[in-house]
Amino acid sequence: AQSVTQPDIHITVSEGASLELRCNYSYGATPYLFWYVQSPGQGLQLLLKYFSGDTLVQGIKGFEAEFKRSQSSFNLRKPSVHWSDAAEYFCAVGAYSNYQLIWGAGTKLIIKP
Amino acid sequence: ETGVTQTPRHLVMGMTNKKSLKCEQHLGHNAMYWYKQSAKKPLELMFVYSLEERVENNSVPSRFSPECPNSSHLFLHLHTLQPEDSALYLCASSLGTEGTGELFFGEGSRLTVL
Numbered sequence: 001a002q003s004v005t006q007p008d009i010h011i012t013v014s015e016g017a018s019l020e021l022r023c024n025y026s027y028g029a030t031p032y033l034f035w036y037v038q039s040p041g042q043g044l045q046l047l048l049k050y051f052s053g054d055t056l057v058q059g060i061k062g063f064e065a066e067f068k069r070s071q072s073s074f075n076l077r078k079p080s081v082h083w084s085d086a087a088e089y090f091c092a093v094g095a096y097s098n099y100q101l102i103w104g105a106g107t108k109l110i111i112k113p
Numbered sequence: 114e115t116g117v118t119q120t121p122r123h124l125v126m127g128m129t130n131k132k133s134l135k136c137e138q139h140l141g142h143n144a145m146y147w148y149k150q151s152a153k154k155p156l157e158l159m160f161v162y163s164l165e166e167r168v169e170n171n172s173v174p175s176r177f178s179p180e181c182p183n184s185s186h187l188f189l190h191l192h193t194l195q196p197e198d199s200a201l202y203l204c205a206s207s208l209g210t211e212g213t214g215e216l217f218f219g220e221g222s223r224l225t226v227l
Contacts, residue, residue: 009153034214043117043203043218090156094214098207099146099169101214103155 002027004091006104013081014112021076021107023091031093033074034101035065039087047089050074061085086111116140119204119219126194127227134189134222136204142217144210145187147179150201150221162187163210194226 005024013019025031032051036044048059055067065076074091088108094101117138126132138145147159161169162181176198178190187204201223205216 004155032214041220043205043220044216045218046215049214092214097210098144098214098216099158099161099210101158101216105153105155 002093002102004093004102004104006089006091006107008107009105010108010110012110012112015083016080019076019078019081019085019109021089021091021109023074023076023104025072025074025091025093025102027072027093027095027102029095030069031095033065033067034092034094035059035063035074035076036090036092037061037087038090038106044090047076081109081111083111083113085109117204117206117217117219119202119222121222122220123223123225125225125227126191128194128196130194131190131192133191134202134204134224136187136189136219138185138187138204138206138217140206140217142206142208143184144207145181145184146205146207146216147187147189148203148205150203156203159189161210168210191224194224196226199224199226 003026034049035047038044050057050067058064088106090106091104092101120135144163149157159173160179165181176193180188201221203221204219207216
């Protein structure tokens, strides 16, 4: 079955520290991979996406993600988090059509001052 | 206004009420979506419209009725809802339905069913 797993429901990180959010997927073929962010009271915004090519992709707000085919993972990273990064982060996978995206349940990022 | 706008932002209704959620996109997109977002669960796709025609209906109960009068507007009509329907309802749009994965979301309508 196709699925996306974000193992961490919550993550707490000190401001200025590095961040890694995990995403594992199960999919029949190599999918397209996405990370979205939802700030409090806001809709979701696309952070970055992977279709093909270089497995390290850069996104907005200083985020990057690395696709590892052998591990079926697409982890999101940021070298130094800011208080404004406090939000919920969603990983999604899909192919062929936008309405066939499969979503993870999200990871809530809490920033300690 | 720009982007995707949803109204109302908050709605409280009884189980016998009839209400509607409205979504408007100012991006010139051809596809619009309704998603249900519940805490600690993945987003659930409810309906998809492409060029005003419904292309996906994910086994949603008939108490939810979508309407897409044109490519800029999308409604979700609500009738005889259940308490378990309380959630954040997100509208999204995309240029088309092809797999670029870039959806533009509104801020959502928080629905509480008493």
